[in-house]
Amino acid sequence: MRPVSKVLLIAGAPPAEPAVLEHALGQFAQRGAHVDLACYFGPEDAVASTVPTLFFGPPADHGPHFRRTAQRRRTKGGRVWLYAGHDARLRRLARAAHVLVALDPDAVHTVWQFAQRNRRADARFGLAPALRAVDERAARPFARALADLCRVGPSWAVVRAALKRRVKVAAVRAAVSTAGDVLCRGLLPVGRLPGRRVGSIAATLHAELVGTGRFDQAIRLDEEWARRVADPRVAARLRCRAGQTQLRAGRAPRDLDGALSAGVAVADDLHRAGEAGRAAGMLVTAMNLAFHRGLHFDVLSSPLAADPARFLAPLRRSTAMAQLTASRGRARNAAPLPTDRPARLLFVTRDNDYFLRRVVDHYAAEPGVEVRFHDIFTDEVARRLTADPAKMIQDVLSGEPTAYGDRLDEWLAPQLAWADTVFVDWCLAPAAMMTLRDPGAVRVVVRLHSFEAFSLWPQIMDFTRVDDLVFVSDHLRDLTLDVVPRLRDADAPRTWVIGNAMDLAGFRQPKADAARFTLGMVGFGSIAKDPRWALDVLRLVRERDPRYRMLLIGDAANAGHSVAAGYRAAFEADLAELGRGGAVEVLGRTDDVVGALTQVGVIVSSSVRESFHCGLVEGAASGAVPVVRDWPFFAGRAHGARTLFPQPWVVGDPRAAAERVLAVTATEATWRQLGEAASAHVLSRWDWPVTRREFDQLLLGDADRGAWPMAVPDSRRAAGTVEPEASSPTR
Template sequence: MHTLRLSDEHLIGLARWATDRMARVERPVLAERVLGVAGHRIQDPRARADVLTAAAEARLGLGHLPRHLTQAYAAELQCADEHHKAGHRKAAAASAAKALILAFHRVAHIDGLTSPLATDPAQFTGPLRRSRVLRALRAPRGRVTASAAPPADRPMRLLLVHSANDNFLPVVLDHYRNHPGVEVRVLDTAADPATAPLAKGLGRMIASGIGIRSAYAGQVEEALRPHLDWADVVFVDWCTAAAAFLTLVDPGTTRVVVRLHSFEVFSYWPHLVDFSRVDDLVFVSEHLRDLAVAALPRLREPDAPATHVLDNAVDLARSPLPKKPDARFTLGLVGLSQVAKDPRWALEVLRVLRRQDKRYRLRLIGDSMEPGVSPALDRYRTAFAAELAPLVASGAVHMTGHTDDIAAELTNVGVILSTSVRESWHLGLVEGAASGAVPVVRDWPFFADRPHGAHSLFPRDWVVSTPAEAAARILAVNESEESWLESGHEASEKAISTWGWGTVAPRFDSLLCARFAEIPAQRRVRTIAE
């Protein structure tokens, strides 16, 4: 299409036609091509950002990944950068917030079976690395004094921080509350009366991060300072709002440790964290560390935090309970509330098995997907429900719903599945293995072709690539009751010895409780004068 002589007005008209088509058509190939040409040639940055953003939002609104998502959010960042260059930093912060919200829309990364960030993290986050505003946001603001070892004449003071999600903290909290050398406090930034009104708001966090002086900065300082002055070590669980909020202020001599689980990499929050104020960044697996380092520019810089891989804290002691008689032919899947769990893969495994042996059944444990979260999730949920209905009607699938006693539920399960497209560690799979169920782990597609993933986290014979391979492993292990029992016993021993709290607790102690000299990877934070 020849467009060299078309004015911006005409190009914008073409782009709007394309956007209208993209909001109504499932496969708008021609419209996407027109948009790509027109959007590229519009000269006015604001107009270009508007038409590209509108088109991207039209596709996201239908639950589809926009072909021009990176181009769209990059165009908005260009507007933010021009505002910043002109000294209009409030406008720059607002525009940058809009770009980040678009870039990390859940339809693009959370509610589908693929993600452009996972496919090519460097390419997808390239505009973030090049942006003037984002460079200002991630510029190290540092701390006036380096973090210091706790005094030796009293217990170490540990502050556990989260933002309305303490799912992975109970075992850690119980351990340190009963530790004679540790005094513990917990701060939920989303519930604490002083922090809750402040620990939200993407735009004002960006504004504060790029140096806009306002009453907000003083309020954050006032709300956090008592906690930071009390604590020797802060452990922030999840690299989300709480981590971004806490690093808005100088932590003083307090050591700051942040743990990143999984979905945070697919969100904008880590891009707001001032990592010059983080001493240690903890990952629950090597493959998540690889992805985070590839996606987050700040982590590749020389003074980045020390990084550690530390398994999730989970008490597996109750898991090995006697199996019920029909467990041998019962597959189990724990967790199906997210598209990433891909429970349709489990249904295909079951169908392959039942072609050879009708005794096989599937037990789905946990809450179902909620309708209305996003069009993409609804599309998957509808397809899953259509496949599930005849299997439930025939008695091949049983749905248990939510349970607070996973160990008891696992007594019904003889084979534990991990069918996800992505996981950081997969608690349900580990709990199932510890219970004596035979593990069958899909080689999580987000990481299957990378050095680390399910294939490096778990024993190689646990991991398969296709439903057919999964069925073949199950049939081979289950050739006799003796071989099934033996495989389950080996899996239980492996899970408890490798990931049980008795093994993992000393590693937490080494990271959180040891004096700095005893932590080989400890990074000394660069002191920056005010």
């Protein structure tokens, strides 16, 4: 009787020719083989209906450590094995298989790994070799059975690695016990150990401590070892990591400036020694601390916004940063748009086209324009090129060709050869990557939204290779110019202020009379939105009239272990208190924001910072009366909420906001009149027909480069717009 062979096919990507696979499955069936198929893609791409199929990928309960591990796997083959190795069902199939088959290059490493653990199985790449393996096993069944008896169990390399891993885990867990913590911090001769060994041991202990929630011990370990280690490079890394761990634990770093200065000093020493790669790595370590979200996003204030010069002083003193940000310029100016063929616009983003899609669709429909849209995240090569800022920095600091530079040239050259203008949305990694090379005659336009100003990317970019830098508000431009003073140089790009592309007319829908007493917020998940400020306003209003309530539209963020955790807990307590009386309703995420806003009579912006606040403008377009906090990040500056919006909309504190709410809703007639005025104002300023003309001027305007405007004229700003005010409330 012909023996049954168990065959496991592993696919890292949908097969290019499904018919070939179906034919091969029939051949396996004729040979009496039992076949299972494991696919690293979703069921929507299923390619075979005649065999059992297992779809594998990230585990449902995978945490942040697992996600970070996946991100470090630079090749798809590495990620396929990471997920395959964590899938218990797939491991069982692999242990029982007689033939392991990789259907594509992305699955080869996974098949090799499984073959190391099941040495009885034949490992093959491709369907034809797999069929031959089945035939060979059938032709010599007794010889193969005898050989299999001699190859029971995994390879020695796998066993040795597993033993080392278990011993290491046991040692680490013992070391981070109460007694072990004292031993490691106090008795281990850190000063006499090589710096590399100290760094490795500290990293292992730190990961175990943080993984088990012992942040205080992890911080003490790094700070103590940083004082005792002889190698300044290891000490700087330990100090920066201690600062990041303090932020993760929900507190401000004890010595932020000292840690940044130490990291930058080491980077400068490495740069002078000609070690560009290590210098780049240390700069990124320091900047990851300087621009940690716990300093700027998960809090209600930012040291960068308060005093950019003081906060960035360590970076601005750096000689390595000086070379990195030195103007490299371009060989020639960008060429005017062609007149003998359509203009070619290349739009680039990375995994976020929310603010770009309307613009792309508009120009894709224009007869005189050819459009290409490139999402870096969907391009395997480009995604790797933008994944590591240290590689970009090394490419500049080394002053000579690098492997990264060769890959960049190969990818970037075809993009620049096709385009007349490249529009990069978000001033992040793709924008920085574009400035690593001279764009030639191609015009480069970059749009900076908001949070990029609090990131490392504008700090490492060569803006002399950017022709135009677009902002969505004057106050954001002012802040960015303070954060990146190079943008005021003579060779800096032109700056523009153009609002986000929004279709606002569709938000004008009838509102029920009850909406007059409903305050609303669109988006409240980030700490910067400061929803507790809005709840304070609601409390003050309800002291005068309990009919008022609040509708929160959007998702609440999960702060986890961070400086945001305390705020989030207090906000949840506020919701529980007000929710018991029905004063607050959390609608959550919805695809029908237009419908949700028909219930809102007063739209609130309680944020500490905003670049523009689309949710507020959409609410105003719906006929809700705006109440805007004078955003603290920009209050007192030349531009801010008071210059972006009409003066009566903006208030300084919750009590002033409550008084405005009561005034604008004093009567139904007053409320509807002011709602109509607000809607008319935002539609005349920021509806797509208006901003479309501004984008046309930016991208298709006067071909005489010197005639292009530097920014939107001051006369178009909202400060001079006067809203009719309501009389005092009559109750």
